[in-house]
Amino acid sequence: MSDLCAAPIGELATFVNGAAFKPDDWGNEGQRIIRIQNLTDPVKPFNRSRRELPPALQVKPGDILVSWSASLGVFEWQGPDIGLLNQHIFRVLPDERRVEKRYLRHGLELALQEMSRHLHGATMKHVNRGEFLSTKIYVPPLPEQRRIAAILDQADALRAKRRRALAQLDALTQSIFTEMFGDPRTILAKWPTRRLGEFLEFLTSGSRGWASHYAESGDLFLRIQNVRHDQLLLDDIAYVSAPDTAEAKRTRVKPGDVLMSITADLGRTAVVPEDIGTAYINQHLSILRTKELVPRYLSAYLASPMGQRQVSGRNRHAVKAGLNFDDIRALLVPAPPAPLQCSFDSEVDAVERLKSLHGASLEKLDALFAALQHRAFRGEL
Known part of the structure; x- marks a missing residue:
């Protein structure tokens, strides 16, 4: 690709950073405030505000958004109406005389990948604005841009279809749970029920102040973003060179442990798999090591509507959400017969294999798409 055919992305569009909203600006009425978590997780509830912002900070459906801090990504606002742009997100206003919007979106995704070498912050990653906007991409004539964008859109649609299939399988676990154990909203009345503390043989929270132990590779350091609702995700993983201390031994996970988030987004759960290797948890997670309950059943119950309702009810902190050990031990847990729990475990295991x-x-589609994207922006497509 000749430099004559390339341009910095900062010359192809205007990048408007969002506004900082104070808690006093939040409310139950007004326009949606678009935060990074609303882009990365569509089911996240929106804060709203009646605050008036300039037109540049009012996001219209179809606008391109770039989150440049913490969770990095390029998104298209899918809201039904205009939203208010929060800080740490760029609203992208393409120069339509030079670049086609869909083409630019693919170019921005590639630019973010290239910028991964220059990310700042071990725990809170963010993109340097100047470096990002100076990143050059291939800019052919508009008709050629439209042709390339159509090819990339078609390839991306195949990935989206596969992701939807995975999402449906994720939902299947809760469907199996309901079929085998009953409506999660009334499950406490169906089976013998005890406090969670009676089922636990070990309960602890993770380590604080391990920043000095971060490493490029080594042992896994599980954080809250690795634990979803009844799912362990290792695609955004941190590594540590763990010290040989009693604290490290205490916070090391074992296969079959149930992990639960105890600060911020409370009640996320996941079961530690057999092949986890050496892994530790940070202070935002707890280890629930059970006796009498099948771990996968416990995780699914805590992720169910009744489990989540109890977790929310135990949060008595107005400013910063949090659960202590007494809160966890006090949760009510139904105990179906062990053979039924084991049958559930087998059913879910089949889903996990699928x-x-x-x-x-x-993963193969992602690799093919990445290769296609690189070829496109080298002028080889």
């Missing part, structure tokens, strides 16, 4: 197959297929 998810692995779909996940492997998605």
